[in-house]
Amino acid sequence: MFPVLPVTSVSGLIETADVVSGSVGRVLVSLSGDQIKDTLPIVRSVSEKFVDISVLLTGDASTDELISLLDAGVEYLVVSEPVVADLIESGVPGSRLVINISEKAGEFLESIASDSSQLDSNLNIGFYIGSFGISKHQSLVAAGQAIAKTVLATTGGARFLLVSDPSFVSSSNAIAPAIPVVEAHYLSTETTGNGTLSIASFITNRLVSDRVDGLYTTLVVDAYDNSLGLVYSSEESISEAVRTGKGVYQSRKRGLWYKGQTSGAEQTLLRIDVDCDGDCVKFVVDQTAPGFCHNNTSTCFGQYSGISALEQTLISRKKNAPEGSYTARLFNDSKLLTAKIMEEAEELCDAKTANEISWEAADLIYFAMTKLVQEGVSWNSVQRNLDLKSRKISRRKGDAKRKWQAKLEEKEQDANKSRDDARQDKKPKNADQTSSTVTTNGTEQPQIKMNVVTVTPETSETEIAKVLTRPLQKSADIMKLVTPIINNVRDNGDKALIELTEKFDRVKLQSPVLYAPFPENLMQISEEVKAAIDLSISNIEKFHAAQINKDEVLHVETAPGVICSRFSRAIESVGLYVPGGTAVLPSTAMMLGIPAKVAGCKNIILASPPRSDGTLTPEVVYVAHKVGAKAILLAGGAQAVAALAYGTESVPKVDKIMGPGNQFVTAAKMFVQNDTSAQVSIDMPAGPSEVLVIADGTSNPAFVASDLLSQAEHGVDSQVILIAISMTDDQLAAVETEVHEQAMRLPRVDIVRGSIAHSTTIRVDSIERAMQLSNQYGPEHLILQVHEASRLLPLVEHAGSVFVGAWSPESCGDYSSGTNHTLPTYGYAKMYSGVNTDTFMKHITSQELTEQGLKNIGPAVMALAATEGLDGHRNAVKVRLESLGAL
Known part of the structure; x- marks a missing residue:
């Protein structure tokens, strides 16, 4: 039973919710019909914070609009009796409705007092009386007592009564068991004073005690x-x-x-x-830990069990899991965790017996809970959402998405085929068939093997396109998650950044920005790593500085007396996104920061998520110092992109955002680029990492395999392609053996399995065909491991970066060779360049005409302007030519 129900307007809802969230946890919102649509997002947001919202309708609204409030999580609707009837007819349960009897309270009380049997005992509907509904001869207390003795008692307390009256301002007497409704501004968490009422008094006035000490x-x-x-x-x-x-x-x-x-x-x-x-x-x-009991247990009845125990254990493991442990791997590798959730969900679907279903469900819940803890989402939030979903009145059809229906149909077809094959006579394997398992370190393991396709002159373009298709990206679904985050940061600035960082990174920050000069203690790294960074910075700077000559201005005399020019200027403010958190990625900071420094950008702002202790990776801070960054934003994900795009109280707004990131970062970059109010551009779209290796019979199988695996370990959605030119079966088998054996030695072998599952070896018979397929694919990384590899460079049309010859592994481009590793993926290499010095610059053109120059081209300009009907354009030339006597 609620001890008191604060009532407020829409504008005061959030503030009131903050006050009651640590006391009564309920709010009644006075709402007119035309406010419903704009209020729904606020209702959803507040309802997720352990605050139950009810609505007092103060005007007209359609049944659909009212149902939309219930769908959004509203607990009770207070409406007139005719509206109640309409809602019940539409399928709304009476237990969610409260009849507003304010205008005829006296009449209602008299009729109920004389004959309480007229109440429909099957409808647990509450009642609400506003202050204007109390008749002259009845006090508020008398009214409450009358209904309490009749209406409430009739159904054993199933119904409840809400009573509102200004007399509560001067008196805190509650009407048990009726529930007082009090305007929120009269309520206070403090003791009574200054015309306010203590929330605590409404609680204690409802309590009775039979103890001698009165507790x-x-x-x-x-x-x-x-x-x-x-x-x-x-x-x-x-x-x-x-x-x-x-x-x-x-x-x-x-x-x-x-x-x-x-x-x-x-x-x-x-x-x-x-x-x-x-x-x-x-x-x-x-x-908070260690628990409630003085014996340091979770409860006075012993330790938590089940979901609660699992959550507490995972929270502890996130902070203290030993390096290299499986749980640490899950927290540090989002793609591995995603793959395990999908794997366990499928195994639960395939389970048959009760024990199998219970076992697989427990596995799925474990990985799902790990995802929640990783993202800073509590199980309480999940339960809250379950409660809110249970309040929905509208029901969707509930069919599975076509993607999953197709997957189920495919599994059923595979199962039918397996049964058909089992019915056939068993035949010995052909000598050239490859075993599906291999023995590694004395243990038989499923072989990690790419699909193999042979391209012949008869192979259709449709078949080739299918082979070169990349894993599907769910951009629309991701955008639904990203958009609220961006809007929150844009509207609430630093407050939203700090809250989102606490939610997603489990770090409570005092300020979201670290300004230069950066403290020495935040850049404590080993001399070996410092030397490696310095060497890499030197090489990257040499290569990117050579790409421009800022002092050179292009001059072209297109016609006598017509001089056209072009000159370059650096983009003034740039935001550099460096993925981080538990990862250490100084390489990305270098690849973005050095070109920005070389180009001459005045304001370089890095963004990288903080570690669990609230600090940044020291290597990243060191690079930020070396490139002259003005500040580092301690945030990641879509919230960091939004802060850079729109600016906050402490985060400077930038003109362009560069850098790689997960699918949420990419979606956020695409969003802000398309928002004209942000006035920001980005470097390029991005997708999962990928590599295409072209090899022939002269290639070293170990080298080829290592290049494939260097990208396959990025994530299960990464893709690797091997184009094998005229390789024999034995040569190809040698590569496959190396892929498996090297993969089994990698700590991210589970990710490699997922990536290799949708990767392909394409066998072709010529270099020309290999290069044609490569250009059709447009890879992020193109590796040429063939005899005299440099001769293929003229044939490269589409690629992010090319690695030429056996001694040029992709890893060198990622760190120290000097080229940039921020490259277009997902086929965007066909129209985008990788990050380079020009990425941080813009080119401005100018033209200067002499009198003779205007005479030479003026008539042509006038003719074209007249053709397009732009007389103002034509006149600008005409008046000048007339002044020269040229017309």
Whole structure:
């Protein structure tokens, strides 16, 4: 039972929700019909914060609009009796509705008092009386008592009564068991004063105690409704709990007990509820480690079990998991975790017996919970969303997406084929068939092997296109997740950045920006790594500096007296996105920062997510120092891109954003580039990493395999292609053996398996055909491991970067050779360059005409302007020619 229900307007909803989130946890919003559409996003957002919203309709609204409120998570609708009838007819359960009887309260009370049987006992509908509905001869208290004795008692308390009256401003007397509705601005978490009412007083006025000491029995539960323990409360402790938003109780020996004040096991108060008889109070809290009990257990009844125990364990592992452990791998490798979730979901679908289903469901929940902890999402948030979904009235058809229906049909076809094959007589394997398993270190393992396709003159273009198709990217689904994040940062600035960093990276920052000069203690790296960075910076700077000559201005006299020029200027402010968090990526900071420095960009702003302790990777800070960055934004993902694009109180707005990232970063870059209010550009679209290797019979199989695996380990959505020119079966088998054996020695072997599964070896009979297929694919990385490889460069039409010969592994381009590793992927190499010095520059043209020059081209300009109907353009030339006497 709610002790009090604050009522507010739409504009005050968020502020009121913040106040009640650590006390009663419920809000009544006064809302007109024309406000519903704009209010839905606010309702959804606030409802996710453990605050239940009800709506008091103050005007007309359609049934569909009201149902949309319930779908958004609204707990109760307070509407007139005719509207209730319409909603029930539309399928809305009566338990979600409250009848507003304000205009005829007196009449209603009299009729119910005389004959309570007229109530439909099958509809658990509540009632609401506004202040203007109390008749002259009845006080508010009398009205409440009358309905309490009739309406509520008739259905055993299933119904409830909401009563609103200004008299509450001067009196905090509650009407048990009716629920007082009070305007939010009269309520305070402090004690009564200055014309306000204490929320705590409404709670204590509903409580009764049969104890000699007058204390109230108090059940303490966590957000999952796990019982933590039994304690006692007093009016003073409840008042202090509401005031502080913490777990505060009454010790029978020591007075006020601030839970966790000495042990550190504090509680954040989420809600206080009173039971139906008013003799027990329930505190809903967020309990910090090590737990509630003085014995350092989660509860006074022992340790957590099930979901709660799993969540606590994973949170601890995220902070303290030993390097190289499997859980650490899952937290550090999002693509591996995604692959495991998909794998376990499929295994659950395939499970048959009860034990198998239980086992596979537990596996799936484990990996799903790891994903939640990795992203800073609590199980409480999941349960809250389940509760909100259960409130939806509208129901969709619920069919699976075509993609998954097709996958199921494909599995069924494969199963049918397997059964058909089993019915056939078994035949011995052909001598040239490759075993599906190999023995590695004495253990038989499924072979990691690419698909093999032979391209002949008869192979159709459709078949070739299918082979070269990349893994599907779900850009539309990703954008649905990214857009709210971008809007939040754009509208709320630093506050949103800090909240999102805490949510996604589990780091509470005081400021989202680190300004130059950067402290020495944040750049503590070994001399070996520093020397490697310095060497790489030198090479990258040499190559990128050679790409421009800023002092040279292009002059062309296109006609006598007509001089056209072009000159270059650096883009003033640039944002460089460096993926990070648990990863160490100084290479990306170099690849973006050095060209920006060479180009002469005045404001270089890096963005990289902080580590778990709130600091940045020291190697990245060192590179930022070396390139002269003005600041580093301690954020990642879509929120970092949004901050760079729109600027915040502390983050300078930039003119262009560069750098690689996951699918959320890419989607955010595409979004802000298309938003004219952002006025920002990006370097290029991006997709998963990829490599195409062209090899022949002279290639070293170990070298070929290592180049393929260097990209396959990036993620399960990465793709590697090998084009084998006139290679024999034995030569190709040697490459396949190396792929498997080298992959099995890699710590990311599970990712490699996923990547190799949609990668292909294409056998062709000529260099010309190989280069044609390569250009058709347009790879991010093109590796030429053939005899006299440099002779193929003239045939390269589309590629991000080319690695020529056996001694040019792709890794060198990623770090130290001098070229840039920020390259177009997913086929964008056909129209985009990789990052280079020009990426950070713009080119401005100018023209200067003499009198003779205008005479030479003026008539042509006038003729074309007249053709297009632009008389102003024509006149600008005409008046000048007339002044020269040329017309």
